[in-house]
Amino acid sequence: MQRIACVGAIVHDDHGRLLIIQRGKPPAEGTWSIPGGRVEPHETAAQACAREVLEETGLQVHVGELIGCVERPAPDGSLFVIDDFRATLVNPDTQVTAGDDARAVAWATLADLQVLPTAPGLIDALTEWNCLPL
Numbered sequence: 389m390q391r392i393a394c395v396g397a398i399v400h401d402d403h404g405r406l407l408i409i410q411r412g413k414p415p416a417e418g419t420w421s422i423p424g425g426r427v428e429p430h431e432t433a434a435q436a437c438a439r440e441v442l443e444e445t446g447l448q449v450h451v452g453e454l455i456g457c458v459e460r461p462a463p464d465g466s467l468f469v470i471d472d473f474r475a476t477l478v479n480p481d482t483q484v485t486a487g488d489d490a491r492a493v494a495w496a497t498l499a500d501l502q503v504l505p506t507a508p509g510l511i512d513a514l515t516e517w518n519c520l521p522l
Contacts (some may be wrong), residue, residue: 390466396424397438397475398455398514399447404522405495406514407484409444411507412491414463416497420496421507424470425489437473445493446485449475456517472513497521 399407399422401424408420423444434451440450452474461466496504498521501511502517514520 391469392462392466393427393433394425394426394468394470395427395433395440395493396422396470397437397441397449397451398422398517398519399441399449399475399477400474400493400519400521401477402480403495405497406501406519406521407441407445407447408494408501408504409486409490410492412489415468416507417462418491418505419507420494420501420504421510423436423490423493424472433471434473437475440516441475444486444490446487447482448478450477450478455464455519456513458513460509474519480520 408421411417423441425440427433432477437451438449455472455474458470462468484493
């Protein structure tokens with residue numbers, strides 16, 4: 389089985405809300421998740437993480453520590469191996485804008501996550517890693 393290196397960014401704002409995007413493409417199209425995507429051959433995981441956040445939300449981030457790793461099946465039968473990193477905003481005053489693969493972008497509270505359709509396993513992983521929003 390082919391393993392595809394991917395990354396995700398766990399970004400909280402000053403109010404404890406979590407940066408989420410609504411996926412515009414498979415897998416899990418239409419659900420809400422953290423920004424992220426594939427690592428390109430010329431990139432480190434941290435570079436890919438920063439690029440994906442910028443492409444999907446318009447926000448620049450500093451990529452910090454690796455929080456955890458999850459594996460998810462890809463539509464073609466391969467396996468996405470996703471390293472999720474803590475990231476902080478470079479400029480907290482920048483307006484978020486959905487772009488690239490994101491249909492929409494939002495800052496979510498825990499109450500929001502409990503009612504939004506989220507990507508499979510997102511809530512469990514965030515809970516396990518103590519990264520849920522306030």
